[in-house]
Amino acid sequence: MFQPITYPSFFNKKLFILLFPLLLNIGQLIGQNNIKNCFTSTTNFNPALQEELEIFTKNYINNPNQSAISRGKITIPVVVHIVTQESEVEILDEQVHTQITALNRDYNLENDNLDRIHPAFQDRIGTVGFNFCLATIAPDGSPTTGITRRTTSDRNIFSPGNLWLYDTNEGGQTAWDTNKYLNIWVTKTDLFAGYATKPFQNPPEQDGVVISPRFFGMGGLATPPFHLGRTVVHEVGHYFNLSHLFDDGCEGNDFVADTPTQNSQYNGCPNIDESSCGSRDITANFMNNSEGECLAMFTRGQAMRMQAALIRARNGLINNNGCEPNLPTVLGDEIKVYPNPASYYFIIEVGNSTLEQIPYFIYNSKGAKVAEGLVTPNSTQHFPTYRNGIYFIQFLNRSEEPVVKKVVINY
Numbered sequence: 001m002f003q004p005i006t007y008p009s010f011f012n013k014k015l016f017i018l019l020f021p022l023l024l025n026i027g028q029l030i031g032q033n034n035i036k037n038c039f040t041s042t043t044n045f046n047p048a049l050q051e052e053l054e055i056f057t058k059n060y061i062n063n064p065n066q067s068a069i070s071r072g073k074i075t076i077p078v079v080v081h082i083v084t085q086e087s088e089v090e091i092l093d094e095q096v097h098t099q100i101t102a103l104n105r106d107y108n109l110e111n112d113n114l115d116r117i118h119p120a121f122q123d124r125i126g127t128v129g130f131n132f133c134l135a136t137i138a139p140d141g142s143p144t145t146g147i148t149r150r151t152t153s154d155r156n157i158f159s160p161g162n163l164w165l166y167d168t169n170e171g172g173q174t175a176w177d178t179n180k181y182l183n184i185w186v187t188k189t190d191l192f193a194g195y196a197t198k199p200f201q202n203p204p205e206q207d208g209v210v211i212s213p214r215f216f217g218m219g220g221l222a223t224p225p226f227h228l229g230r231t232v233v234h235e236v237g238h239y240f241n242l243s244h245l246f247d248d249g250c251e252g253n254d255f256v257a258d259t260p261t262q263n264s265q266y267n268g269c270p271n272i273d274e275s276s277c278g279s280r281d282i283t284a285n286f287m288n289n290s291e292g293e294c295l296a297m298f299t300r301g302q303a304m305r306m307q308a309a310l311i312r313a314r315n316g317l318i319n320n321n322g323c324e325p326n327l328p329t330v331l332g333d334e335i336k337v338y339p340n341p342a343s344y345y346f347i348i349e350v351g352n353s354t355l356e357q358i359p360y361f362i363y364n365s366k367g368a369k370v371a372e373g374l375v376t377p378n379s380t381q382h383f384p385t386y387r388n389g390i391y392f393i394q395f396l397n398r399s400e401e402p403v404v405k406k407v408v409i410n411y
């Protein structure tokens with residue numbers, strides 16, 4: 001899915017001649033202010049899984065009991081790879097943070113421009129309920145800001161299909177496990193503002209969003225009228241399996257029941273009264289490509305489609321916990337083992353923890369593991385004892401040294 005930059009500014013003459021036939025076409029479209037917006041990728045990495053996801057999505061939407069996602073409960077860990085050209089201005093962390101803010105605003109209906117939505121669509125406004133956060137834990141378990149930085153050759157301008165971007169050895173940045181992180185690459189792009197992969201559309205190592213710095217975040221290098229982070233809001237919509245409202249015109253189908261068919265995309269800031277294909281259009285829908293100020297909503301149907309994609313195709317994001325604060329997740333003080341010495345049983349009592357369950361391992365004095373399992377915070381658990389001796393119980397902390405307790409068994 002590509003969103004074109006409407007004013008290509010970086011052509012040299014040679015490139016222009018080389019690409020002239022293509023440019024002519026695009027130029028005509030730009031000239032008519034009727035840009036064919038996102039070219040659908042022809043990649044189809046796993047059609048069987050795509051089909052299965054489509055079936056799951058239908059069932060999910062038809063069975064409201066399944067729609068258990070409530071606002072703010074789901075956290076999506078994001079890693080932003082900034083791949084800057086040698087001659088380019090650096091993108092500050094602040095610009096990255098504003099993009100996360102923009103995603104959370106628009107995916108949780110916290111935007112204040114609902115007046116851009118025609119009254120006829122007020123009851124279709126959906127809340128997706130995803131929270132986005134910069135990862136705090138890297139794939140190797142180390143603390144991270146959720147931002148990586150690379151400088152690359154000035155020749156490296158991304159076009160969809162280029163693989164250099166996904167490879168640290170080729171001047172790009174290799175993805176973090178795309179099952180566990182939403183990877184966003186910020187880099188100079190060729191003709192397009194943004195590019196995203198739908199579930200199973202590309203190989204895992206190329207899965208995520210690519211965005212030009214001018215369309216990324218709010219403030220900084222983000223350039224009006226695309227300075228509200230909404231190009232990424234749109235691209236992340238694709239990432240969660242949304243299509244455009246206007247693909248294939250009046251004959252098209254975005255597989256969402258409450259989005260009216262739309263003949264073509266809108267540019268600039270359309271009148272909210274526009275219609276096509278015999279019905280009023282949701283000009284303010286994020287899956288249009290209007291100016292940032294003029295985009296304001298997903299529909300309920302789109303929200304559910306995205307939720308289904310998360311549950312079925314991208315559930316590794318939910319289970320990652322990659323945004324937990326880098327604090328001890330269980331403190332030694334919160335764990336008590338008694339009686340000590342113990343004779344026939346001992347008790348492990350766990351107080352508060354940010355973990356839902358805490359893995360433990362019990363070792364004898366020779367270092368051999370005699371037991372393992374899970375304990376739950378705010379609970380006590382009885383254990384039968386082992387033969388006489390000293391035992392060490394190790395409780396796993398996610399980002400700190402494990403907590404170790406000693407118990408002496410003597411009966």
Ligand SMILES: [Zn+2]
Nearest residue numbers: 001002003038
């Ligand atoms: Zn698009």
